[in-house]
Amino acid sequence: MRILVVEDEPTLAAQLAEGVREAGYAVDVAHNGLDAHFMGDTESFDAVVLDLGLPQMDGITALKKWRAARRTMPVLILTARDNWHEKVAGIDAGADDYLTKPFHMEELLARLRALIRRAGGHASAELACGPVTLDTRNNRVTVEGRALTLTSHEYRVLAYLMHHAGEVVSRGDLVEHIYAQDFDRDSNTVEVFIGRLRKKLPPGLIETVRGMGYRLANPQ
């Protein structure tokens, strides 16, 4: 799961990035509207945290441009102005939720999880696939009730597969969604992560679809 954080205030941007990263997501940060729009337009993100008051291009404009270009990733607006005029304008521009500053990081993460879940068509905070359960609230993975220890990259791969259970996920997709932009990407590492996950998970859960990618079997 990869998140774009757009915030012009450097300290807050850093705090946001850290908070979101700690929650198990890959994070990219943009500090102005133009960069934000470009990144959101060219990269794949599972959600965007978007501050509205941005230099060079305001958040609403960037959001409208994404939506006009059919970029459908869920967007959580961060706004300093706690008035409904702005909230309505944001929602009408295509936002999925809003949060007013100052906010609690826990609340931001809860909203983010809910948005990602809804975007994938999941109703519950717990994703299940056969004997494997993933609790998005605390990043815990259990197999038949037994807790599983995963590295952050392993978690991201599994979480992405579980959000798209039953679908074929290409290696490229996985790379796009588990690494931040500035990370040295190597699609071979994906195979390494998959291999490690297969050892920790019940056999046959992660299928290889030849020439296309991976699929999580036995979705519920």
Next chain:
Amino acid sequence: MTLATLRGSLRFRLLLGTLFWIAATILVAGWGLGNMFRQHVELQFHAELKTHLDQLTAQLALDDQGRPTLAMPLSDPRLNKPFAGLYWQIDRLAGPGFPASPAVMRSRSLWDQVLRVPADTLASGEVHQHRIAGPQRETLGMVERSVRIDELPLRLIVAADEGLMIEPVARFNKELWLALGVLGLGLALAALVQVFVGLAPLRKLRAALGRVHRGEVPRMEGAFPAEIMPLVEEFNTVLARNAEVVERARTQAGNLAHALKTPLSVLSNAASGKDDALARLVATQVEMARRQVDYHLARAQAAAAVRLPGARTPLNPVVDGLVRTMRRIHAGRDLDLVMQPMAASLAFHGEAQDLQEMLGNLLDNACKWASRRVEINAGIEQDRLVIRVDDDGKGIAAAQREAMLRRGVRADQQVPGSGLGLAIVDDLARMYGGQVVLAGSPLGGLRAVLTLPAVQ
């Protein structure tokens, strides 16, 4: 209309002034013309008497016995008709060896009456005028002259009823005043029409102002005379400037919010996750600061907008936008948000953002507490816009409802939200002269009834 308001009325003042001058002019004209005519008639009257006196003098002679006689009778037929109003008389004045004897000769019109003439001495040939009592107690205008014929001193008198003179004057005056009366009435009517037509643009101005005030139009519209147009334009400029000021206040409030809240976010994030005294202090102070900023910003914006006349906000688009927003925000909750059909003509007499703020908070509140269903309906009741928001949540005990409207009281600290929402709604509604009342809902939860000024 009381006297005070009459005195303050431009129409009344104009009319009063004009009518006063019309009346004064007509009175002076009537008095002057009447006088002139009267003098003219008087002159003529006396000239006629003089003519008769001259004729009498000319015809006067003495007969064989030395008694005065007329060579030829005077021609005016009135002299031969008893008491016809025109008389002559010849008195013999006292002389050496004989006493005075009145009426040695007289016109037939005098019949057996004698004109009593004030005794005054006249130089020979001098003509005097007098007013005396006539044979029928009428007032006579009289001229007299003394002549001496063969040493016989005589006084010749011609008199005529002044009524003959007064009657045409009276008739003239009557007609004069009638004519002047008609003229005055005409002028007064003209003044009335002039004032009415002349001041019509002012009435139009008032109507246009009224429409602005009631919020039917945002600025004064229509063509006005050149004298009033600058006023209208000036007023429109002021209106536009007011709107601009409100807009600027909004922007500044927004900028201030942004400037304050971003550092607050940084602080609160830095403190979160730690559990020492400083972190707790920061967390509570940040929360307090946030509430204060929100509350006072909302109030400041509203205070600026409430004084803005001519603000009109159709209800439908605002409710639509908010319902869209609520559906998105509460998308995870499977809520049934029902907007009962409302007339498209419903409009709030106030600023759009304030209506959005009030309704947004009420709807958001209802959505937070509802278990499945939220209903909105609106209508006009007793000339007020009444909006009801119902939810099917667990509701609030009657005793607690009042407290909910007070600043910052929250029914349940677990549900996210500042707890200021309802207090701001209450504040805003009051500023507009409206109110928000909480009650039990037929759906089972809470009902919020928002009453606001409407635009008809």
